[in-house]
Amino acid sequence: MGDSMNQGSVNLKVPQKGYKLLKTKSWMVFKEGVWHNNPIFGMMLGLCSTLAVTNLVSNALVMSAAVTLVLVVNSAIISSLRNLIPERVRMIAYMLIISSLVITVDLILKIVLPEASKALGPYVALIITNCILMGRAEAYAINNSVGLSVADALGVGLGYTFSLTLISIFRELIGFGSILGFTLLPDELPRIALFTIPPGAFFALGTFILIINMIRNRGSKS
Amino acid sequence: MNPLLLLFASVITSNIALTYFLGMCPFVTISKKINVAAGMGIAVTMVMTLTASANWLIQTIILVPLGLEYLQFLVFIVTIATIVQILEIVIDRYFPILYLSFGIFLPLITVNCAILGISLFMVLRSYGFIETVLYSFGSGVGWLLAIITMGGLRRNLVFSKPLSNFGAPGITAIIAGIMALGFIGFTGVAGL
Numbered sequence: 526m527g528d529s530m531n532q533g534s535v536n537l538k539v540p541q542k543g544y545k546l547l548k549t550k551s552w553m554v555f556k557e558g559v560w561h562n563n564p565i566f567g568m569m570l571g572l573c574s575t576l577a578v579t580n581l582v583s584n585a586l587v588m589s590a591a592v593t594l595v596l597v598v599n600s601a602i603i604s605s606l607r608n609l610i611p612e613r614v615r616m617i618a619y620m621l622i623i624s625s626l627v628i629t630v631d632l633i634l635k636i637v638l639p640e641a642s643k644a645l646g647p648y649v650a651l652i653i654t655n656c657i658l659m660g661r662a663e664a665y666a667i668n669n670s671v672g673l674s675v676a677d678a679l680g681v682g683l684g685y686t687f688s689l690t691l692i693s694i695f696r697e698l699i700g701f702g703s704i705l706g707f708t709l710l711p712d713e714l715p716r717i718a719l720f721t722i723p724p725g726a727f728f729a730l731g732t733f734i735l736i737i738n739m740i741r742n743r744g745s746k747s
Numbered sequence: 748m749n750p751l752l753l754l755f756a757s758v759i760t761s762n763i764a765l766t767y768f769l770g771m772c773p774f775v776t777i778s779k780k781i782n783v784a785a786g787m788g789i790a791v792t793m794v795m796t797l798t799a800s801a802n803w804l805i806q807t808i809i810l811v812p813l814g815l816e817y818l819q820f821l822v823f824i825v826t827i828a829t830i831v832q833i834l835e836i837v838i839d840r841y842f843p844i845l846y847l848s849f850g851i852f853l854p855l856i857t858v859n860c861a862i863l864g865i866s867l868f869m870v871l872r873s874y875g876f877i878e879t880v881l882y883s884f885g886s887g888v889g890w891l892l893a894i895i896t897m898g899g900l901r902r903n904l905v906f907s908k909p910l911s912n913f914g915a916p917g918i919t920a921i922i923a924g925i926m927a928l929g930f931i932g933f934t935g936v937a938g939l
Contacts, residue, residue, distance in 0.1 A: 569916045572771035574858050624821040647867035654860040723766045727924030734917035
């Protein structure tokens with residue numbers, strides 16, 4: 526990666542306080558989660574919800590918030606219990622913790638944002654089987670301290686939010702000509718309705734994977 | 748709804764993989780070879796029909812009368828895990844040949860979102876028992892059809908050389924999009 530190579534010179538320029546923050550291990554873990562371990566474009570996890578809720582930016586934002594919240598709390602709980610969970614039953618333990626968290630988030634959504642909860646339908650409940658959560662619990666939280674696990678979960682959550690927002694802005698702008706319900710494109714411009722229906726979700730995801738891979742590979746060559 | 752139409756809609760026009768995006772992770776990762784894809788698809792169909800029926804019974808007999816609907820997600824996922832475990836033991840013990848062909852996929856299925864998704868859709872759409880059985884079986888067959896088709900198409904990718912930057916997941920998404928267009932084309936016949 527380009528920025529990791531000239532990191533030394535970049536870090537010298539930032540002020541003392543920021544310098545410390547950018548050097549800490551938590552920050553590195555966080556940054557890794559956002560870009561390198563990006564759940565959608567890097568690890569290809571949690572694709573169901575990505576494709577399903579990106580038709581509108583508002584849906585994508587609510588879903589991202591729900592996933593990030595569950596991810597952070599789940600990582601915190603699992604890493605603080607990591608010495609107590611017996612290895613043989615750890616999967617069931619993850620499952621029970623995640624299910625309870627998702628039930629809570631679903632109830633909160635139903636009360637606070639009833640419309641968004643209706644629009645998301647079963648996809649909030651499907652956070653339970655979202656591989657990102659199991660993945661981070663098994664790959665990171667079970668072996669690391671609470672602080673680092675929370676940093677990792679925040680990073681991955683932000684990476685998820687970033688990917689979903691990007692795809693949903695593209696789909697809503699081209700499909701409906703609006704973002705968050707506000708019309709941005711003039712009425713004369715035709716809307717491409719393809720991007721509002723399921724096949725469009727696949728095309729949008731494929732295109733973004735192509736673009737992100739191009740940016741990544743250019744960075745590694747230079 | 749006419750049972751035949753329900754079956755047709757769940758296999759083709761409301762295909763869970765291509766229109767509801769359920770079970771996407773295995774759909775992208777396991778569709779490289781047709782025989783492996785078929786094994787996974789058969790396992791999914793079987794588990795889906797069994798778990799949706801079991802969850803319907805649990806929902807109507809236990810959860811609703813006791814007012815415990817908010818525990819739905821937790822109960823459903825526990826049921827699914829239990830049934831998968833039992834199925835694995837039974838198939839390993841009595842049908843060793845079947846076990847060799849798709850038994851290895853059974854543990855993966857617990858966290859397949861299509862399985863839980865079907866149980867949730869059945870509650871959302873308030874299906875009766877017969878409808879639940881038909882819908883879950885049809886959805887399983889639909890998923891099997893989609894993943895086998897994807898396996899066949901991906902096998903021919905070596906001849907068409909897509910842009911290398913797509914990577915396997917990117918080109919799979921594009922192919923799935925084209926397949927979804929084909930499946931949705933039948934919406935006029937029956938839709939859910």
